[in-house]
Amino acid sequence: MPDIICSKCGKRRHVTPRAYRTNKSGNFFCSQKCSQEWYAEIAKSHRVTVKCHTCGKEITKIKSQAARNKTGRFYCPDCNYPGKITPKPERAVLA
Numbered sequence: 479m480p481d482i483i484c485s486k487c488g489k490r491r492h493v494t495p496r497a498y499r500t501n502k503s504g505n506f507f508c509s510q511k512c513s514q515e516w517y518a519e520i521a522k523s524h525r526v527t528v529k530c531h532t533c534g535k536e537i538t539k540i541k542s543q544a545a546r547n548k549t550g551r552f553y554c555p556d557c558n559y560p561g562k563i564t565p566k567p568e569r570a571v572l573a
Contacts, residue, residue, distance in 0.1 A: 486512035532557035 479492045485505040493506065507513040525538045531551040539552060 482506035484508040484512050486516040528552045530554040530557055 479494060480498045481490050482493050482498065483490055484507050486507060489508045491506070491508045498506075505516070507516065524541050526541050526544050527536050527538055528544060529536055530553055532553060533556065535554045535556070537552060537554045544552075
């Protein structure tokens with residue numbers, strides 16, 4: 479059986495030849511915990527902090543979303559965005 483080194487903590491572990499052969503990412507982990515921690519770190523590195531165009535509050539966006547934004551304006555969930563359609567308020571029913 480091939481030996482692998484955990485991409486997160488560096489521990490050695492045995493894996494089946496099939497698991498080694500079918501791994502597409504090239505990253506191996508000794509446990510689910512190491513896998514989750516490693517992917518969480520990667521996700522954080524793909525984020526960028528931007529300011530809301532309306533209130534100036536800092537919000538985080540994925541780098542690719544920020545790059546795709548043509549106007550350079552970002553809105554927090556509280557401010558939404560100018561063209562958003564808001565639901566109409568419920569009407570009171572007279573009895």
